[in-house]
Amino acid sequence: MLVPDASHNDQCGIAAKPWPEHTADFRSDLMAGIPPAARDAMLLAATQDPEMGARNDPHQSRLERTVADLTGFEDALFLPTCTLANQIALRLWCRPGDAMVAAADSHVAGHEASSTAGLSGVTVRRLPGVRGHLSPAAIQAALAQPRRPEEQPTRLVWLENTHMRAGGTVPPDGWTAAIAAACRDTGVRLHIDGSRLWNAEPATGLPLAVLAAGADSLSLSLNKALGAPAGSLLLGSRPFIREALAVRATLGANWRPVGFLAAGALEAVQGRSARLKEDHRRAKLLHCGLSHALGPSAGEAPDTNIVLVTAPPGIPAADAAATLKVAGILVLPLDRATLRFVVHARIDDSAIARAVEATARILVATPVKPG
Ligand SMILES: Cc1ncc(COP(=O)(O)O)c(C=O)c1O
Structure with a gap:
């Protein structure tokens, strides 16, 4: 026994x-x-009159503004899931038939593969990562590699921080900044799937804005480690988020009224x-x-x-x-x-x-x- x-x-x-x-x-x-403070905030918000518009709820605006400021982006959009945030970013940075570079075992190339190909028509060039993370050298080599005329052009580099499949790992210091510089030099966009970027903040001691510096867009989950009731955020420039709003509507995800969800999410962000x-x-x-x-x-x-x-x-x-x-x-x-x-x-x-x-x-x- x-x-x-x-x-x-x-x-x-x-x-x-x-x-x-x-x-x-x-x-x-x-x-x-859901953390108790988030529950209280949701209950209070639920007693207030909801707003009708796609983006004029005060709780939603406060959440989007707060996280945009925390992460160093101009603007943010509250969305139902992180998959949707990722897929809207893909749609905006790539056209059907384009390619992007991502680590072989990243969420976008695995769990989301059918959306990546089916919704956005994007081919993933999968490169081996180090503890899930693509090194600046690997990305520089991939971007420098001549593409034959019949091959899809590479428009986007995709990073995941923390990397789920590798066990919630964070990339080595300086890698994201070096990759951002390589992307800028070659005219390729950089997106970070930061579903769990919140966890990288205490793990590295670096603020979110430093962890995401140089990226053109960022997605964040609100309902994982933070315990928000639901939702995600997509972050980027003002024009990017304006276009994201239109894509969100096209995909039938113009969710309203969501003030009570945003109120809970904001509390969860602040107590993280x-x-x-x-x-x-x-x-x-x-x-x-x-x-x-x-x-x-x-x-x-x-x-x-x-x-x-x-x-x-x-x-x-x-x-x-x-x-x-x-x-x-x-x-x-x-x-x-x-x-x-x-x-x-x-x-x-x-x-x-x-x-x-x-x-x-x-x-x-x-x-x-x-x-
Ligand atoms: C790294 C990463 N990105 C994106 C997602 C998708 O999040 P959602 O379930 O909100 O669509 C997940 C889900 O676990 C994830 O781990």
């Missing part, structure tokens, strides 16, 4: 007991829940700092405990809030996730071999302790299936 082993927790100073009975949901930071630092601290504890238990299968120490674990050979990640679920730990199988743990506001220290104990017990003890 297997005896639960808390020694991995002890080694990392993780406060282990008592463990609550409820399920700990590590699948996504979408599960963070302490929240995200705690998530990163706990992700490091989780990784520490899992490393003690599993060794290198626990992956690299996290930069931010995501820990990727490799399931033992012969055990599909989906099977490992199903077994963990029985133990009250929900994780996401990212592919056949990788389990994703995302730390967010609903994950407390005792959830970390439980996750370490259960994962160690299940992944170390699971017998390898023959063949």
Whole structure:
């Protein structure tokens, strides 16, 4: 019989007991829940008369202005999803038949591939990244490469910060600025998918405006680590956002009235700092405990809030996730071999302790299936 082993927790100073009975949901930071201040702001906004126009709600304007100022862009547009923000940027920077450069395992080239090709008709030139990030040298080489007349012209470089598939990694210092300079020199536009750029801020100690400096456009999720009820933002110049408004309407996403959602999102943005630092601290504890238990299968120490674990050979990640679920730990199988743990506001220290104990017990003890 297997005896639960808390020694991995002890080694990392993780406060282990008592463990609550409820399920700990590590699948996504979408599960963070709405912070109390955001809930209050939404309730208050819901008692006020809504505005009818596409963009004249005062809560929406305040959210867009605040985040435009934080990130150093002229203007911002509140949208339902980050996929939509990304796809509007693609539409505006590329014509059907154009190409763009992105890391092979970026969201736009993977989860969003059908939108990228189907909605925007854009081909992705996939380059290998370093911990998910394209180096300035790789981009310079790709942009300098002569294109044959029949090949699509490259109009856009696409970065993702933090990089989800690589485990919430941030790029090395100076890479984004160097890439922005290479794009400027060659007349190619630069977009940052900053779905989780919020997490890069405490991880690097750099303000959002520095992290996004030099980009022509930026997309941000509001409903992941921040815990806003819904939504994303697309940021860029005033003329770019004016055009984005028209594309938003074309795609049927002229959502109204959304003042109460924007009011919640603004509170979530303003309260982000302490929240995200705690998530990163706990992700490091989780990784520490899992490393003690599993060794290198626990992956690299996290930069931010995501820990990727490799399931033992012969055990599909989906099977490992199903077994963990029985133990009250929900994780996401990212592919056949990788389990994703995302730390967010609903994950407390005792959830970390439980996750370490259960994962160690299940992944170390699971017998390898023959063949
Ligand atoms: C890096 C990245 N970009 C974009 C998205 C799309 O966000 P949404 O689900 O709001 O469309 C995600 C979703 O997880 C993501 O991880």
